[in-house]
Amino acid sequence: MCWLQTVVICFVVGAVVGGRDFPPNFKFGTATAAYQVEGAWNISDKSPSIWDSYVRRHPEKIKDMSSGDVACDSYNQWKKDVEIASDLGLDFYRFSIAWTRLMPSGFPNTVSEDGKKFYNDLIDGLLEKGIEPVVTLYHWDLPQSLQDLGGWANPLVSDWFADYARVVFSLFGDRVKTWITLNEPLIFCEIVYNTALHAPGILSVGVGNYLCNKHAMIAHAKAWRIYDEEFRPKYKGKVSLSNQILWLESETESDEEITEISRQFMVGMFSHPIFTKEGGWPPVIEKIIAEKSKKEGLSKSRLPPFTQEEKDFVKGTFDFYGFNYYTSRIVKKAKEGERIGPWPFAGASDLDIHLTVRPEWKHAATSWFYICPEGLRRQLAWLKEQYGDIEILITENGYASYDGGVDDQDRVQYYKEHLEQVLLAIEDGVNVSGYTAWTLIDNFEWSDGYRSKFGLYQIDFEDPLRKRTPRASAHYYASVIKSRSIDVDNKLTDEL
Ligand SMILES: *[C@@H]1O[C@H](CO)[C@@H](O)[C@H](O)[C@H]1NC(C)=O
Ligand SMILES: *[C@@H]1O[C@H](CO)[C@@H](O)[C@H](O)[C@H]1NC(C)=O
Numbered sequence: 331m332c333w334l335q336t337v338v339i340c341f342v343v344g345a346v347v348g349g350r351d352f353p354p355n356f357k358f359g360t361a362t363a364a365y366q367v368e369g370a371w372n373i374s375d376k377s378p379s380i381w382d383s384y385v386r387r388h389p390e391k392i393k394d395m396s397s398g399d400v401a402c403d404s405y406n407q408w409k410k411d412v413e414i415a416s417d418l419g420l421d422f423y424r425f426s427i428a429w430t431r432l433m434p435s436g437f438p439n440t441v442s443e444d445g446k447k448f449y450n451d452l453i454d455g456l457l458e459k460g461i462e463p464v465v466t467l468y469h470w471d472l473p474q475s476l477q478d479l480g481g482w483a484n485p486l487v488s489d490w491f492a493d494y495a496r497v498v499f500s501l502f503g504d505r506v507k508t509w510i511t512l513n514e515p516l517i518f519c520e521i522v523y524n525t526a527l528h529a530p531g532i533l534s535v536g537v538g539n540y541l542c543n544k545h546a547m548i549a550h551a552k553a554w555r556i557y558d559e560e561f562r563p564k565y566k567g568k569v570s571l572s573n574q575i576l577w578l579e580s581e582t583e584s585d586e587e588i589t590e591i592s593r594q595f596m597v598g599m600f601s602h603p604i605f606t607k608e609g610g611w612p613p614v615i616e617k618i619i620a621e622k623s624k625k626e627g628l629s630k631s632r633l634p635p636f637t638q639e640e641k642d643f644v645k646g647t648f649d650f651y652g653f654n655y656y657t658s659r660i661v662k663k664a665k666e667g668e669r670i671g672p673w674p675f676a677g678a679s680d681l682d683i684h685l686t687v688r689p690e691w692k693h694a695a696t697s698w699f700y701i702c703p704e705g706l707r708r709q710l711a712w713l714k715e716q717y718g719d720i721e722i723l724i725t726e727n728g729y730a731s732y733d734g735g736v737d738d739q740d741r742v743q744y745y746k747e748h749l750e751q752v753l754l755a756i757e758d759g760v761n762v763s764g765y766t767a768w769t770l771i772d773n774f775e776w777s778d779g780y781r782s783k784f785g786l787y788q789i790d791f792e793d794p795l796r797k798r799t800p801r802a803s804a805h806y807y808a809s810v811i812k813s814r815s816i817d818v819d820n821k822l823t824d825e826l
Pocket of ligand 1: 372373399400
C-alpha cells in the first residue's frame, strides 16, 4: 500500500514537472477573421458580404449598433499586425480571406486585382518575418449575391465554394501550407438558422440548419478534394476545417446517455461525415430527427440524407482536426417546458435537453462564456476516442473581457490554465500539434460589437490609426512561446 502510494505520488509529481514544457515541434499562433478586423468594407471592387448587409439591415441586432465597416482597419494597417505578430514570436498567424474582396461577383470570372494584392502582401509580409500563414477560406462572410440565391441552404453552394477554393489555392498555395476550409459550421448553420442572431438573420428552425450542415460538409469535401488532386502534389500542404465544440458533461450518471447523444449533435454532425470510416450522419441523430419529422407529419426527415456516393465523397477529407474551444456545459434531460439553456446549439430543437453550468465556473464577458479549462482536455480525449489518433490543431482558444485595460490578469490566467490542459492532453497521448490564441487584437465581435474584448493587443477604436497596445497577456504569451513552457515569469518585458 505504502509502496503503491509512493509510486503514485512520484508518478504524479514527475508528470507535473516533466509536463510544463511543450514538445519541440509544437507550434503557437494567433487567429483573426476578415470581417472582424479588415474594415474597408466598400473599397475598390469589393462587393457586400452577408455581414455587410446584415449590420445595415439590422443595426439593432448588434449590442452597440456598430459594424465591421472599419473595425481594426487591418486592410490598411496590416503591416502593424505583422509587426506585432512578429513581436509575439508567433510560429503562425491564422487569418481569413474575404470571398467578396477576392472574387467580387462570388464566381471565378472576377478576381479582384486589389484583393489579390492585399492577400499577397499580407502573406509575403508574414513570411518575411518567418511567420507561417494559416488561411481560412470561409469565416462567415458569404457574398450577399450568393445569399440572394439561398446561400448555405442551396445545394449549389458547394460548387460555388469549390470554385472559390480553387482560385484561392491557385493564387496562394505556393506559400500557404495549412488551410482551413470552413470556420465553425456549428455557428453558421445551427446558431444562425435556429436563432437568426447572426447574418444572414434567417430563422428556419430544424430545417435551414440541417440543409446548411449537409451542404457545408459537401463544400468542405469538394475543396479538400480539389486541393488533394490539383495542388497537393506540388505544394504538399494540409487542409481541414475548424469546429467549435463546447465540452458537454452529464449532470448525473443517469444523464450520461443523453449527454453522449448531445455530443453527437454538437460535434458529430460536423465531424462524423468527415472523420469516421463509415461517414454520413451520426446514426443516433439521424434516427431521432427522422422519428420527430414523422411525428410532425412530414413525409421525409428534416435532416437531408447523404447518398452512399456522398458519404464516400465526404469521408476521409481531412489532414488534421481543427478544434476551437472556449467553454463547456452540463447536460441534463429537460423537464416538461424547460428550455435548452444558456446557449442554443446544434439540434437544440430536436434534443430534449437542458444545458447548465457549474456554479464554480466563472463567467467571462459575453453571454455564453463560462470558464472550464478541464473541458479542453476532456474534449481532446473524446475526439481521439471517437475519430482515432489524428493530429489535432487547436485553431482557437481565448478569453473575453469587458474591461479593455492592458493589465488583463484574468486573460493571463485563462491562457495559463488552458495551456496547462493542453500539456496534460499531450501527456494523455493526444496528438496536439499546435495552439492558436483567439485573438491577436480586439475586434468586431459579431453581435457583441466592440463590447467584448478578446485581444492580446488592445485597440484604440477612437484612433483613426487604430493604435495597437500589448496587454499583459501579450507579454505572457510571448514568454510562453519563447520558453516553450508555461512556467514563465509573468512580468512585463520590454520586448513588445
Ligand atoms: C464606404 O463606406 C463609408 C462608411 O463606412 C462611407 O463613408 C463611404 O462613403 C463609402 N464609400 C463608397 C465609395 O461608397
Ligand atoms: C502527430 O501527427 C503528425 C501528423 O500525422 C505526425 O507526423 C506525428 O508523428 C504525430 N505525433 C505523435 C506524437 O504521434
